Amino acid sequence: MDRIIPWGEWVRIVQPCYYKGERGNKPYDLELMLRLYMLQNLYDLSDEGTVAEAMDSRAASDFCGVESSNQVPDGDTPGRFRNLLLKHDLQEKLFAQVVGLLQERGLLLKKGTIVDSTLIAAPSSTKNWEKQRDPEAHSVKKGNAWHFGYKAHIGVDKDSGLVHSVQGASAKEPLI
DSSP, X not given: OTTTSOHHHHHHHHGGGSOOOSSSSOOOOHHHHHHHHHHHHHTTOOXXXXXXXHHHOHHHHHHHTOSSGGGSOOTTHHHHHHXXXXXXXXXXXXXXXXXXXXXXXXXXXXXXXXXXXXXEEOOOOOOSTTSSOOTTOEEEEETTEEEEEEEEXXXXXXXXXXXXXXXXXXXXXXXX
16 A cells, blocks of 8 residues: 555645644644555444454555554544544545545556445444534444444445446445
């Protein structure tokens, strides 16, 4: 991933929208947040699962550049970061750039596409500062179970299995 994703450029793209830390807690390193976001998308992890993976897996912690659990944010932070990317329409821009780089290197073929929707869990608890659930997240029934959160509509090349597009939405929204 380090050879494909231009992390420095991604930091420059997101930096104007990122928390400045003028009040309250110091913000987490922006590249760390981008790496956690990529880890979450690569392995279809919940917010809490992403944090746990970054702390428990040596490969994931090396990828994210963390040496101790003190450097990893709590389970709510990846969701707030994802919302920031969605609010500023940066998610599609970042993934479009990766698709372009993969195509330039001949690593992405688009003969046919399979689209899958993956649920991304969000905390349904109201135990936060606002005493409210995430207004962007919604409930949806899959099989016999209800889930609260978001959907990622993922386009995959049918022959190579490589992801070429990702679109985020609330869990109740249909595939567009």
